[in-house]
Amino acid sequence: MSLARLLCVLAGGALFGLGLAVSTMVQPEVVISFLRLKDLGLLAVLGSAVMTTLVAYQLAPRLLKRPLLGGAFQKHAVTPGARTILGAAIFGVGWGLSGVCPGPAVAGLGTGNWPLLLALAGLFAGAWVQGRFFAR
Amino acid sequence: MESLFPLGLLHYAFGGVLIGLGVSLLYVATGLVGGTSSFFSSTLSWFSRAPGLREERYVASRSWRLVYAAGFVLGAFAFAVLAPGAVAITQVPAWQLVLGGFLAGFGARLANGCTAGHGICGIASMQVPSLLAVLTFLATAIGTAHLVGWLK
Numbered sequence A: 001m002s003l004a005r006l007l008c009v010l011a012g013g014a015l016f017g018l019g020l021a022v023s024t025m026v027q028p029e030v031v032i033s034f035l036r037l038k039d040l041g042l043l044a045v046l047g048s049a050v051m052t053t054l055v056a057y058q059l060a061p062r063l064l065k066r067p068l069l070g071g072a073f074q075k076h077a078v079t080p081g082a083r084t085i086l087g088a089a090i091f092g093v094g095w096g097l098s099g100v101c102p103g104p105a106v107a108g109l110g111t112g113n114w115p116l117l118l119a120l121a122g123l124f125a126g127a128w129v130q131g132r133f134f135a136r
Numbered sequence B: 001m002e003s004l005f006p007l008g009l010l011h012y013a014f015g016g017v018l019i020g021l022g023v024s025l026l027y028v029a030t031g032l033v034g035g036t037s038s039f040f041s042s043t044l045s046w047f048s049r050a051p052g053l054r055e056e057r058y059v060a061s062r063s064w065r066l067v068y069a070a071g072f073v074l075g076a077f078a079f080a081v082l083a084p085g086a087v088a089i090t091q092v093p094a095w096q097l098v099l100g101g102f103l104a105g106f107g108a109r110l111a112n113g114c115t116a117g118h119g120i121c122g123i124a125s126m127q128v129p130s131l132l133a134v135l136t137f138l139a140t141a142i143g144t145a146h147l148v149g150w151l152k
Helices: A003-022 A028-035 A041-063 A082-098 A102-111 A116-133 B010-030 B038-044 B056-082 B094-111 B115-124 B128-151
Strands: none
Touching: A003 A102, A003 B010, A003 B056, A028 A041, A028 A082, A028 B128, A041 B010, A041 B115, A082 A116, A082 B094, A082 B128, A102 A116, A102 B038, A102 B056, A102 B094, A102 B115, A116 B038, A116 B094, B010 B056, B010 B115, B038 B056, B038 B094, B094 B128, B115 B128
């Protein structure tokens, strides 16, 4: 990985993490309050994040031959089917129980929300069980 | 409006734009798709010999995903420095964090995407399966959060 590429990955992650903190999604209480339909703010987070990304995802491959630092524009790998839906359903149960999804579990550590380490351990364990026993 | 957004709307929308800018920067500069949950599998590929965790897509992406995750921590840390005390230590019970994290990690990897991968990257690339995944996990998450609330 070239230095420029590395810095862009780091900066992209930093903007993502900053956004998670600014939108208070690093606080599981806020997420749970959304899921209990007491504060619909997370719809605004999702909506504005999708709209911003939509512009880049739709325009960049049309305006540029390749990414600014080389390589190729990749596509989010989605396979329609039962695994995606079943996995999403299980993911939702875990998200609703903890108020934590992958991004905030990582970013939250930067705000010193240390109990999120427990969620992070759970996330790693879940990913391990999936990869070890339930890979395609 | 006030009752739907008791804490205001601006910080939510602004945070979302920042998240979108991060994913966009990653894509425009490098062509990479900035989902999050693959990070767990790709990081495990350093330690596990299980074929399901040694898949090419994990091994090939594990370096940049680690740097990307470090960026998450860095960006959130910057916020904590700029606005000290803005983020409270969570009071969610430990068992909920561990078990919820486990199910979220397992489910996200089975579905090959989480709130970021399907919710942001998938929808922004107009993939119908991602939209279905988002509607599914919103439904089960809302149901679970209500159930937990009633039982308390």
